[in-house]
Amino acid sequence: MAFTNEQLERYSRHIILKEVGSKGQKKLLDSSVLIIGAGGLGAPAAMYLAASGVGTIGIADADEVDLSNLQRQIIHSTNDVGKAKVLSAKETMEAMNPDVTVNTYRTFVSSDNIMDLIKDYDFIIDGTDNFPAKFLINDACVMAKKPFSHAGIIRFKGQLMTYVPGQGPCYRCVFKNPPPKDAVPTCKQAGVIGAMGGVIGSLQAMEAIKYILGIGDLLTGYLLTYDAINMEFHKIKLPTYTHNCAVCGDNPTITELIDYEQAECDGVL
Amino acid sequence: MTITVAGVQKEYEDGINVAKLIELEDVETPEYVTVTINDDFVDRGAFESTIIIDGDNVEFLYFMGGGH
Numbered sequence A: 001m002a003f004t005n006e007q008l009e010r011y012s013r014h015i016i017l018k019e020v021g022s023k024g025q026k027k028l029l030d031s032s033v034l035i036i037g038a039g040g041l042g043a044p045a046a047m048y049l050a051a052s053g054v055g056t057i058g059i060a061d062a063d064e065v066d067l068s069n070l071q072r073q074i075i076h077s078t079n080d081v082g083k084a085k086v087l088s089a090k091e092t093m094e095a096m097n098p099d100v101t102v103n104t105y106r107t108f109v110s111s112d113n114i115m116d117l118i119k120d121y122d123f124i125i126d127g128t129d130n131f132p133a134k135f136l137i138n139d140a141c142v143m144a145k146k147p148f149s150h151a152g153i154i155r156f157k158g159q160l161m162t163y164v165p166g167q168g169p170c171y172r173c174v175f176k177n178p179p180p181k182d183a184v185p186t187c188k189q190a191g192v193i194g195a196m197g198g199v200i201g202s203l204q205a206m207e208a209i210k211y212i213l214g215i216g217d218l219l220t221g222y223l224l225t226y227d228a229i230n231m232e233f234h235k236i237k238l239p240t241y242t243h244n245c246a247v248c249g250d251n252p253t254i255t256e257l258i259d260y261e262q263a264e265c266d267g268v269l
Numbered sequence B: 001m002t003i004t005v006a007g008v009q010k011e012y013e014d015g016i017n018v019a020k021l022i023e024l025e026d027v028e029t030p031e032y033v034t035v036t037i038n039d040d041f042v043d044r045g046a047f048e049s050t051i052i053i054d055g056d057n058v059e060f061l062y063f064m065g066g067g068h
């Protein structure tokens, strides 16, 4: 497929990069990324992926836009309050870039649907806000051999790591099991500075783009943490010996997906 | 002894274990923190028995659940 004149202009700042070029831009247009959660992390990730020309973007979220979302979920506008988040997100992405096909899934992720959701995508972005969903996404991606970006944000802090099958530890290697309900505060209980989603969600989009292009070093085997108050990024090297992980280890004990109980008043996404 | 904690060099008295360092470092939600020393996991059950030695590189990894 040759680029149209409009595409050559739209993606000119990409095409001029030797790491991207027209070949890389073609890869992006032919690629697909699924974003689970159209919120603080998912919003900026979705917007940068759409602007970049990732050809197919899936977005899964069961919620509707709430006024309290707009302080950070920049893909939604004041006029979208009450609208399904996936629909609002789709409209924004399509307005940004008509090259992108957006698939919407207005649903919570669960053990029943996640394998089906992820199967046709090249890369998955975890933009959820609770541990049951984060462990579910991890286990599903390990089982389906799908690369994904994990992230979390709270107050003035954020962190992320990237899992690529066979290239480093998974989320469960590091964190083993979800903490008990309400043992660790969520955004809703603790608050989060709006721009944190922009920082960390954009880094997730960057990881997806690098994975698709096959360039540079991904955050596989590392957890990157960001503390906005001290203005510090810290890249923590993760252990390489993970043969005893319950899901990605040599003798996995978790061979079926688990729906953990979630904190009350929190949606899955 | 001089050790590195979360990327910062610090002085601590010799002979302290991981449990004591967690206390001294005022770790948030200590029941759920993941600890690595020199890029290896320290099992939760070994926090008392694992003595930190000069030159160790200690990291605390925290659950972070938000994102929506």
Ligand SMILES: [Zn+2]
Pocket (backbone or CB within 6 Å): A169, A170, A171, A172, A173, A174, A242, A245, A246, A247, A248, A249
């Ligand atoms: Zn693992």
